[in-house]
Amino acid sequence: MTTSREVRLKTRPEGMPQPGNFEVASVDLPDPGAGEVQVKNLYMSVDPYMRGRMYDRPSYVPPFQIGEALQGGAVGEVVASNGANLKVGDIVQSMLGWRERFNAPAAAVQKIDTHGLPPQAFLGIAGMPGLTAYVGLLKIAALKEGDVVFVSAAAGAVGSVVCQIAKIKGCTVIGSAGGDEKTAFLREIGCDHVIDYKKVPNLTKALMEAAPKGIDVYFENVGGEHLEAALEAAKPFARFAMCGMISQYNATEPPKGPSNIMYVVGKRIRMEGFIVSDHFDMLPQFLQDMSGWLGSGKLKWRETVDEGIDAAPGAFLKLFTGENLGKMLVKLA
């Protein structure tokens, strides 16, 4: 018997989530039962999509329930095992983040062969955000060599991988992010043009200057003004991989839609939404490519790390204020 602390949804946020929407609770954790393991989480992930699960509405994943622990990606270490295939000291990943420790059937966690990477890389560049970038760019946007690619939230966990894969594939990359630290990072990872959307007076104009002949691909993480700028700058037959719209997640009234959506017709734009979990068939190919790129030093990544379970709600909120550079993580042990 031990104890664990976990973060629960106390009330559903309206608009921008507040610390008071969350509560941290202690729970007694018995020894693991037959076939179970006990895992001590090392890192947990906070991701923008989790905001959607805080609404009580049908979506592609069921909503979080009030009074229950939140869920999300985590990497941890097996500290007790009654599961045949897992032993103490194994590094595993699970969807049982937002808690310090947990018991679960051995089949509910996946052992990671870290290939020398730090385990938290599997919550970022070598995990779900990396796969999201890979699927969105190569499959949904059908990237071709020579494409001009515009990436919003380009310094984030997904966007920064999108930029770098596009460079590896011989494309011209325009990255948008806010603030000096992020734009410096974008230059460091090889973006050909960097837009600080918080500084430019007119995002569309800045994009048209960076891509005077237009863009072939837009990787959408933000929505709003970024989507309008991308529609304006799109070349005929441009492809838009619609991954997320973080500017819209906390809207309390219907947000302003893109006034120039009509370009989809005349420019024959293909705009396609996707969710990474529909594309797990690409995981083996992704892991093969990614380990090659990481091994040869072609890909860089950044993390913003807060410490301790009490910091988890605040780390989540930073996603919406843009305070994180690269992958936002909470170190739990």
Added chain:
Amino acid sequence: MTTSREVRLKTRPEGMPQPGNFEVASVDLPDPGAGEVQVKNLYMSVDPYMRGRMYDRPSYVPPFQIGEALQGGAVGEVVASNGANLKVGDIVQSMLGWRERFNAPAAAVQKIDTHGLPPQAFLGIAGMPGLTAYVGLLKIAALKEGDVVFVSAAAGAVGSVVCQIAKIKGCTVIGSAGGDEKTAFLREIGCDHVIDYKKVPNLTKALMEAAPKGIDVYFENVGGEHLEAALEAAKPFARFAMCGMISQYNATEPPKGPSNIMYVVGKRIRMEGFIVSDHFDMLPQFLQDMSGWLGSGKLKWRETVDEGIDAAPGAFLKLFTGENLGKMLVKLA
């Protein structure tokens, strides 16, 4: 030597076009030169896309020029021929509408084998609007048997063909149009559900009632509120064939975009614009299918016909006030 009258663009419309944006002029027409034919137009087409060519801006077709005759689809009869492959009495189609007669190189017109159809059918169901419906539904939207299909401007030249092809392919069809005459026509051509968008207090609600499980395909001719309703009602993995947005063509300030565009991500919607002229490779297949469907009486079509070249600007304006049922034509001879 004879004379012809033609419609010219006098001034560029701002917002909704006005009769004063057009002028009818007489021109002297010499006898056709070597290799040329003279054609007497029988019918000319007015189409919504022509509005776009009245703006002076880059687009997929060059803009109309002030003081010059407009262009557009027409069917006519050869009245004099110096072209080896055409003889007097042949029925031809061309892009030289908006005029009573013209001389042109024989290669600039295409002889039509009417297969017993009236020649103006080649401006509608058996012509560009029919092919637009065919391409958009079967190729862009990748229609499958059993799909629930929502069609806006469903009583129009394109929309009414979309509805009927979808029924032939075993789908459930929801058509939206305005007014009793149009909605009666939609019932006549087999729509399973008919929405009079001018009467329903809430288009989204009306659509959700017609398709309680959601729609698989949206055929977009209108934009605005129709697009918002379709996004709201879309099932996961819905496909949107983006053919036009007639509600937006005369906007004088940026129109309101769809506030729920974010559904594209979570529902993994594929939204794809298209222009029929990119898909002329489908013409032989279209003509084969269409002649079969027309021959077996499976397809109905309607025309709204105004008479004489002086009526052409007014016929064009009717497209935007929704006064036409089916294909809007001008009979010239």
